[in-house]
Amino acid sequence: MKNYNHLTNNKIKFLDEKELIQNNIYQWKEELYMIYTMSSGTLLNHEVGLADEQMCKDTLEGVNKNIKELIIKLDNFKEYIYLSNINKEKEC
Structure with missing residues (x-):
């Protein structure tokens, strides 16, 4: 029973980490889409002669x-992974 609980806890941790990673990827992509939208819009305006210096x-x-903002999110995620690894080492 103890082994089953350990496996169940590991599965729950894995699913939590999977959800965290998916949420982070969504946030990273959101920032990249914003950058893409801004730059492509300005490029298009430039091509049709509507872009000005401002x-x-x-x-x-x-x-x-x-x-x-993307760099901050990546650094936060890196720190989370680092701390998670430290905690896992302590558990062993």
């Missing part, structure tokens, strides 16, 4: 903001 500046500032 639009390009605003787009670059938005892209930088989204990249910064």
